[in-house]
Amino acid sequence: MIRTRDLVHRYGEARALAGVSLAIDDGEFVVLAGANGSGKTTLVRHFNGLLEPDSGTVSVNGRSVAADVVAARTAVAMVFQDPRESFVAATVGADVAFGPENLGLPREEVDRRVREALSAVRMDGRGDERIDALSGGEQARVAIAGALAMEPDHLVLDEPFAGLDWPAREAVEDRLVALHGDGTSVVVVTHDLRDVAAHADRVVALSGGRVALDGPLDAVRDRLADVGVRPPPRRSSAEP
Numbered sequence: 001m002i003r004t005r006d007l008v009h010r011y012g013e014a015r016a017l018a019g020v021s022l023a024i025d026d027g028e029f030v031v032l033a034g035a036n037g038s039g040k041t042t043l044v045r046h047f048n049g050l051l052e053p054d055s056g057t058v059s060v061n062g063r064s065v066a067a068d069v070v071a072a073r074t075a076v077a078m079v080f081q082d083p084r085e086s087f088v089a090a091t092v093g094a095d096v097a098f099g100p101e102n103l104g105l106p107r108e109e110v111d112r113r114v115r116e117a118l119s120a121v122r123m124d125g126r127g128d129e130r131i132d133a134l135s136g137g138e139q140a141r142v143a144i145a146g147a148l149a150m151e152p153d154h155l156v157l158d159e160p161f162a163g164l165d166w167p168a169r170e171a172v173e174d175r176l177v178a179l180h181g182d183g184t185s186v187v188v189v190t191h192d193l194r195d196v197a198a199h200a201d202r203v204v205a206l207s208g209g210r211v212a213l214d215g216p217l218d219a220v221r222d223r224l225a226d227v228g229v230r231p232p233p234r235r236s237s238a239e240p
C-alpha cells in the first residue's frame with residue numbers, strides 16, 4: 001500500500017500540497033487527475049522519496065519512505081513526464097536493463113524482462129538503438145519499458161500517453177490493464193480522463209494541493225468539471 005498522511009510540500013513560499021491524506025491499496029488502479037499546477041506531479045514524487053515532505057508522512061508497504069528510500073524505489077517504479085529524466089544509458093536495451101541489473105537478477109532474467117518490456121511498448125528488437133536518436137514518443141516508450149522491467153509492486157506513470165501514437169497508447173494501456181489484473185497497483189497521472197478512466201477503480205482529483213474528489217468514475221463524474229478536469233464520455237450500455 002502507498003499511504004500519505006497530512007502531506008504538505010512547499011516550493012519556497014508556495015504550497016504545492018496542502019495536507020494530502022491518501023491510501024492506494026495493493027492492486028488498485030487509480031487515476032490521479034487535476035488541473036495544471038494542482039499538485040499531481042509533486043504528490044507522486046513523494047511516493048518513492050524523490051521529494052521530502054515539509055510535514056506529514058509517506059509510507060510504502062508499511063515502511064516510511066524517509067526511513068528506507070531504497071525499499072520505496074524498489075517497490076514503486078516511476079515514469080516521469082519528461083522521459084529524459086529517467087535515462088541512464090546510451091542505448092535502449094542497456095537503459096531498460098539497468099534497473100533489473102541493479103536488483104542483482106541473473107542475466108537470463110534481465111534479458112527476459114527487457115524483451116517483454118520492449119515488446120509491451122512495441123519497441124521489439126530495437127535494443128541496440130541509441131536513445132538520443134529516437135523520437136520523443138519513442139523515448140517515452142523506452143522510459144515506460146524501463147519501469148515495466150522493474151516489475152514493481154506499484155507502477156506510477158506521470159502523463160504517460162502524452163507523446164504516444166495510437167498503437168503505442170493502446171499497447172501500453174493493455175499492458176497496464178494486464179498488470180492490474182496480476183495484482184500490481186497502477187497510478188496514472190493525467191488531465192485527460194479519456195486515456196484510462198474506463199479501467200480505473202478510482203479517480204482521485206487534486207485541486208489547489210488538496211484531494212478534491214475521490215471515488216469511482218461514475219461517482220465523481222459530475223463534479224470533475226468543477227476542478228478543471230474534462231469528464232470522459234459516458235460509455236453507452238450497448239458497448240461491450
Ligand SMILES: Nc1ncnc2c1ncn2[C@@H]1O[C@H](COP(=O)(O)OP(=O)(O)OP(=O)(O)O)[C@@H](O)[C@H]1O
Pocket residue numbers: 011014015016034035036037038039040041042043191
Ligand atoms: N520545482 C518547482 N519549483 C517551484 N514551484 C514548483 C516546482 N514544481 C512545481 N511547482 C509548483 O507547484 C505547484 C504544483 O505543481 P505540480 O507540477 O505538482 O502540478 P501538476 O498538477 O503536476 O501540474 P501539470 O498538470 O501542469 O503537470 C504549481 O503551482 C507549480 O508551479
